[in-house]
Amino acid sequence: MNKFKSILSKIPTFQLALISLMLGLAPFVPEPHLLEKLKMLMAGNLVKPIDIFDLIMHGTPVTLLILKLTWAKNSES
Numbered sequence: 001m002n003k004f005k006s007i008l009s010k011i012p013t014f015q016l017a018l019i020s021l022m023l024g025l026a027p028f029v030p031e032p033h034l035l036e037k038l039k040m041l042m043a044g045n046l047v048k049p050i051d052i053f054d055l056i057m058h059g060t061p062v063t064l065l066i067l068k069l070t071w072a073k074n075s076e077s
Contacts, residue, residue: 013065016064016068024061034055034058038055
């Protein structure tokens with residue numbers, strides 16, 4: 001876990017936030033994929049491999065950003 005934290009700490013927060021916004025909100029119209037896939041997951045309709053891949057692809061940067069910010073906050077305390 002420490003190796004993962006050290007790798008994640010080397011990624012600049014601004015760049016990770018920018019990537020998270022771009023991939024998390026793409027495509028902007030009619031509805032972002034991440035939001036659409038999360039709705040499908042909550043409804044139990046996320047069964048196609050392409051939909052699962054989309055959720056992983058669009059959600060990974062957001063997840064990494066949340067982890068980075070959480071670990072940074074915990075290390076300050």
